[in-house]
Amino acid sequence: MTEAVGSKQTGTESGTRLAWIAGVGASAGLGAALARRFASEGFSVAVTGRSRERLDAVVAEIRATGGHALALSGDVTSESDLNAIARQLAEHGTLEVAIFNAAGATRAPTLELSAEQFEAAWRVTTLGGFLFARAALQPLLAAGRGSLLFTGATASLRGRPPFAAFASAKAGLRSLAQSLAREFGPRNIHVAHVVVDGGIDGERLRSSSPQRVAERGPDGLLNPDHIADAYWHLHQQGRSAWSQEIDLRPFNESF
Structure with missing residues (x-):
């Protein structure tokens, strides 16, 4: 994990508020929008994803508008990657918000869906959410407050073909969020799950389904x-x- 463009932010001051967002890709995506939103509120934003090039672009965009951001690339299915990022964050300030926005969007008819594909969707979406939560909860609990937020989908609530892998993984993430809320809410950590029930007007959908x-x-x-x-x-x-x-x-959705 390495920091992206620009020099290190002066984050050793205890007053620096940090927001960590995992699952950041294209600038025209939800992860980048979350980073811009929290940066606009004065947070120093750490963005995590697998594409260094895309992380660099998001960081540069935020810094160009006067915000503070750093890129800490890593794999959400790697416990060691996430723990290392959490340690790096401690050098930049106090973690106040942690957002898990990663997902393994596997799509295939069930009889064509391999066990490897099914497991990969679970690893990114459900296991990744668990590992991210464990890495983020330690600094949040040390601070005595904060928010741990998860991105869900229509599939969190109901499954349909050809999304058997995606739906089961998202449903698992939702149950994880519920469990964490009950465990850590009384410890002053706000755990919430956001069901994004519909298509997001971002780069992925515009490139794959312009007709939609x-x-x-x-x-x-x-x-x-x-x-x-x-x-x-x-x-x-x-x-x-x-x-x-x-x-x-x-x-205009009919629910």
Whole structure:
């Protein structure tokens, strides 16, 4: 894990607030939107993903607008990678927000789905969420407060073909978030799960299904910046009325 463009932020001061976001890819994606949103609120943002080039681009974008960001590349299925990143974060300030946005989007009819593909989806989405939570909870608990947020999907609530692997992994992540909320809420850690119920208007969907983007029309897909607003509001909630789960969908969905 190495830091991306630019020099190190002066994060050794205890007053520096950190947000760590795992699952950051293209600038026109949800992970990058989350990074920009928390950076705009004065957080020093650490972004984690597998593509160094894309992480560098997101960091450069945030710094160009006066924000603070650093890239700490790593694999969410690697306990050693995530623990090493958590140790590096301690050199930059105090972790206050940790967001798990990674997912293994395996898609195949069940009889064509290999055991390796099924396990890979679980490893990235469910095991990755567990390993990320364990790495993030230690500094959050040491600080005595913070938010641990997970990105869910329609598949978190219901499965259908050809998404058997993805749906089972997302359902597992949702159950993990519920378990963590019950365990760590009383210790002042706000754990919440966000069901993103619909297509995200980002690079992946625009490149793979441009016809779907056209069919949905204006505001017919979830805007990544608007989703990021919801994560920010979750973090801002008073602890007498915490949400454990919220769902987001475009106005024209019939549920």
